[in-house]
Amino acid sequence: MKNNKILIIAAHPDDEVLGCFGTVARYIQQGYDVFTLILGEGKTSRESKNHTKEQKILENELLNANNFLGVKNVFRKFFPDNAFDKVPLLEIVKSIEEVKNKIKPAIIFTHYEKDLNIDHQITYKATITATRSLQEESVKEIYSFEILSSTEWNYPLSFQPDVFFDISSTLSLKLKAMSFYQSELQNYPHPRSLEGIKINAQYQGMRVGLEYAEAFKSIKVIK
Template sequence: MNKKILIVAAHPDDEILGCGGTVARMVREGYEAYTLILGEGITSRDEVRNRAKRDAEICELRKQIYKATKIIGVKDVFIYDFPDNRFDTVPLLDIVKVVEKVKSEIQPDIIFTHYEHDLNIDHQITYQAVITATRPMVHESVNTIYSFEVLSSTEWKYPQNYSPNVFVDISDTLDLKIRAMTEYTSELCQYPHPRSIEGIKMKAQLRAMEAGFEFAEAFMLIRNLI
């Protein structure tokens, strides 16, 4: 049986920015990959709430999710609508139960999720929900958890304390990560914003220099049960 990966992300595009190249590589190596996106990911940008406009934008963003995740080889996507940049207004238990529900259905061996001290509050709470939902008890399927970094969130936290200890060579899959990210037309920015094509390449080169690769993604290993 193939090992299974579950990406648990707060917002659309976090899954590509955080681990898109690595997951694409692992799919090529025979893993099954799934994605859970917890938040609708867009309404915090509205100055004035316009339901029709909001619903149309969310619908378009969901189309982008499916296109982007298909490019990196994700088998299925689970999308929820917790409020953008307002996860702290939702009981943590509600988010935990969603993670538990999807986890129970997929039975993943590996989870990729956010870094616990990101600038973005939704990222912080997603991490907390994952750790709560995967307590290492008997019959727990998840034995490995990685935290990823997200451009324009992780590096903007001060003081910076993201210290990766796992580096994955994505020299052969960086192109898929970039192709996937270009599907997020509403999320991609122009350089010198970190969440740009140039920013993605530069980060991959920076992490690669730390590991002796050409292009890399870097993670913090949170748990590994052997």
């Protein structure tokens, strides 16, 4: 029987939408079960006088965005924002293994290893560690995604994708899901704006002869 389970492993709320929601929307339409794991709490590194209130708003946005798309379940950890490097890597690895062993996904989407954000880098490293190719490992495909306003800012490094998913029919779902993140959205020309997301999807699509696409770097593909 075919394993049709997908796990998104992201550092912060909204990374899952920015990274791969156009693609997983297609998978959901095809009958796949999608799960999201968010590792970091997402707010405390920012200047604010009311982190508790802002965190509560962010949690509601996270659930609304994922429920809208049809994600089966959102798993939540609360590692410190922009400080994953202060946490023992093994602790983050075990938190990923706990969820991965529970749902046994065949496909994982996660961060790009050369992202600017330290939490994104460590999420990638922990994911790779947690999915070592042992005989009983369920994960057969791993793809890393870009995060606008993070991946492209790591000069002089650049995102170098080799897999492109056609999201021409699901971009509207990605944009709607992102619209739930009002506390995270910015105004254009900021990359993390609805218009910025659409322009990036258009650019990635144009590179491979599609109207709109999401781009990924393949990490492991076992067929």
